[in-house]
């Protein structure tokens with residue numbers, strides 16, 4: 001196979017986890033939303049996940065202080081709003097208003113759910129030891145919601161530089177992974 005050298009800054013584009021999610025948060029009376037694609041599951045039960053949130057992001061400050069957020073799973077219909085939330089800074093604007101998204105009350109955290117999203121995970125931060133060095137926060141999902149009326153939810157996956165892949169064909173194989 002004739003392979004070429006891949007520039008190291010492009011590595012992430014091939015291993016990008018998905019789906020792209022929206023992180024909603026709240027500090028005082030101010031809500032915020034950021035777009036995030038760098039996340040990974042760590043444990044099934046309780047569901048635990050790691051999120052990379054840059055120190056420059058307003059969300060970083062909110063999560064560090066409030067120790068909670070909601071991870072919202074958008075589908076392709078929301079793609080433009082998802083990118084909008086990732087291209088703007090919540091210190092300056094109300095992203096719920098700016099992008100026509102609807103906040104609704106969560107059960108276990110103050111941060112709002114984003115109504116338009118297919119699923120919402122209420123999260124409590126359980127570890128921030130890697131935050132200063134890598135921007136990594138570990139969250140436990142304490143409550144999860146899903147809209148089961150959506151029969152074909154297609155999530156979006158970022159491949160870098162504004163290129164996204166939308167979920168497609170489903171194949172089923174006898175995998176031992178739950």
Ligand SMILES: Cc1cc2nc3c(=O)[nH]c(=O)nc-3n(C[C@H](O)[C@H](O)[C@H](O)COP(=O)(O)O)c2cc1C
Nearest residue numbers: 034035036037038053054057058059086088089090
């Ligand atoms: C598709 C996409 C994926 C992104 N993924 C991440 C991510 O995983 N981690 C991160 O820190 N920023 C990520 N960003 C950038 C943040 O969403 C962006 O810096 C945003 O302005 C932060 O908002 P805030 O300052 O209001 O918190 C992503 C942006 C886009 C468009």
